[in-house]
Amino acid sequence: MKNSNKLASMPTIKRLPSYLHVIEAAEKEGKEYISGTVIADELELEPIQVRKDLAVTGIVGKPRIGFPVRDLINAINQFLRWDREHQAVVVGAGHLGTALIGYEELAHRGVRIRAAFDLDQQKVGKTVNGVPVYSLGQLSDKIQELNIDIAILSVPTSHAQAVADMIVKAGIRAIWNFTTVKLKVPSNVVVQKEDMSSGYAMLSVKMKHAFGEHD
Amino acid sequence: MKNSNKLASMPTIKRLPSYLHVIEAAEKEGKEYISGTVIADELELEPIQVRKDLAVTGIVGKPRIGFPVRDLINAINQFLRWDREHQAVVVGAGHLGTALIGYEELAHRGVRIRAAFDLDQQKVGKTVNGVPVYSLGQLSDKIQELNIDIAILSVPTSHAQAVADMIVKAGIRAIWNFTTVKLKVPSNVVVQKEDMSSGYAMLSVKMKHAFGEHD
Numbered sequence: 001m002k003n004s005n006k007l008a009s010m011p012t013i014k015r016l017p018s019y020l021h022v023i024e025a026a027e028k029e030g031k032e033y034i035s036g037t038v039i040a041d042e043l044e045l046e047p048i049q050v051r052k053d054l055a056v057t058g059i060v061g062k063p064r065i066g067f068p069v070r071d072l073i074n075a076i077n078q079f080l081r082w083d084r085e086h087q088a089v090v091v092g093a094g095h096l097g098t099a100l101i102g103y104e105e106l107a108h109r110g111v112r113i114r115a116a117f118d119l120d121q122q123k124v125g126k127t128v129n130g131v132p133v134y135s136l137g138q139l140s141d142k143i144q145e146l147n148i149d150i151a152i153l154s155v156p157t158s159h160a161q162a163v164a165d166m167i168v169k170a171g172i173r174a175i176w177n178f179t180t181v182k183l184k185v186p187s188n189v190v191v192q193k194e195d196m197s198s199g200y201a202m203l204s205v206k207m208k209h210a211f212g213e214h215d
Numbered sequence: 216m217k218n219s220n221k222l223a224s225m226p227t228i229k230r231l232p233s234y235l236h237v238i239e240a241a242e243k244e245g246k247e248y249i250s251g252t253v254i255a256d257e258l259e260l261e262p263i264q265v266r267k268d269l270a271v272t273g274i275v276g277k278p279r280i281g282f283p284v285r286d287l288i289n290a291i292n293q294f295l296r297w298d299r300e301h302q303a304v305v306v307g308a309g310h311l312g313t314a315l316i317g318y319e320e321l322a323h324r325g326v327r328i329r330a331a332f333d334l335d336q337q338k339v340g341k342t343v344n345g346v347p348v349y350s351l352g353q354l355s356d357k358i359q360e361l362n363i364d365i366a367i368l369s370v371p372t373s374h375a376q377a378v379a380d381m382i383v384k385a386g387i388r389a390i391w392n393f394t395t396v397k398l399k400v401p402s403n404v405v406v407q408k409e410d411m412s413s414g415y416a417m418l419s420v421k422m423k424h425a426f427g428e429h430d
Contacts, residue, residue, distance in 0.1 A: 010226070010417065011225070011226040013413075013416050013417055013420050014413040014416060014417060015413075016416050017410060017412035017413055017415075017416050018410065018413075021397075079420075080416050080419045080420060081419045081420075081422065081423050082416075082419060086419075094314070095310040095311070095313040095314040095317070096310070096311070096314035098310040099309070099310040099311035099314055100411075102310070103411060104372075104395075105395055105411060105412050106411065106412070106415065109412055109415060111415065149422075150418070150422075157319075173422075173425070173426065174418060174421075174422050176414065176415070176418050180319075180320055182236075188425070190418065190421040190422055190425045192414055192415075192417050192418035192421060194411075194414050195232060195233065196315075196318060196320060196321065196409075197232035197320050197321070197324055198229040198230075198232055198233075199391065199407055199409045200232075200321065200324060200326065200391070200407075201228050201229060201231050201232050201295050201297075202225065202228055202229060202407045203365070203389060203391050203405065203407035204295045204296045204297060204301075205228050205294075205295060205296075206389075206405040206407060207296065207364075207365075207388075207389050207405055208296050210388070210403070210405045211388065
């Protein structure tokens, strides 16, 4: 697949989890079918957008009936590879790392956080939300031992690149980056960078539209 | 502006902060102009996408020279209303709330977090990263007193709607929702919901593309 194709569907991919929420809620209510319009209304999107996004799953809706709920859930999970578990570690067990360890939605989506790592010797040997905290020196050993796929990076900015280098050296090929640093990694390592300021940009523009120019 | 127009530019709005990062870095290096291609390379986007996104600012690039750096920074900040400060409170001073209070990027973008609120009486009366923590009962008074625009909601799921109701009652019209609950609010209140699972969806698809179907 060409790079440009992947980029074109980024907003679609980002919306799939919210579709999954709505469709799972419909299933809990005992519904067998859900229409694109119902999903669109729930999420305040345009129906055409929803149908276009859901086309990536290969599931086709029936006119007047909608999409089969169970098939659509399975297809989204398969598309996102959320039909399997990923073993993860959290590197940086500060407030953000601790919050991520406790974030139930991730466990629900198959992310198994098996260990945390921190520089602070006062944290090492303890547990955070049931997850053991090790020293950074044990990173490589634990990653091998626990067969880890994903490192969630939540260290202070000043340590981000150095710790990312350690993570890559330990054999991890997927980093979920919660620091503000744009990491330099080899081309065979994938990085997803979270940026809180994107959300703040959205909030700001919504405020501008709702409250007017002179608010 | 029609609702569909606003929705059409959501991915654009979400990308603007990353453009701002790159353009500010160029200014720090003493550059007066930056080309769309340079921005695109830095962020691994298509140049056409960057030029389309930046068109919302009204700044026009010169052929072979690019965009004037200072004008572009000003125009993005103006578009996002980041040329003014917003007074904010954090409601829920747990690990996530504490992490958000310490997130420097928000301060840099004009978010002034003036107070935090928590149910836990052990936290009340103390400070978190220099921000005073009050009891939830003081919410309404403090919001009036400090002239607050934005409430950042980071309470446990089970309290999310009840606390959001208190926030709205106190006169806040913008909620940045870090809980997993889809809040019900009056139509004159704007909500921006952060969903970590969108980022995990992106990471999952990147892993699928990079490591293949059978990884």
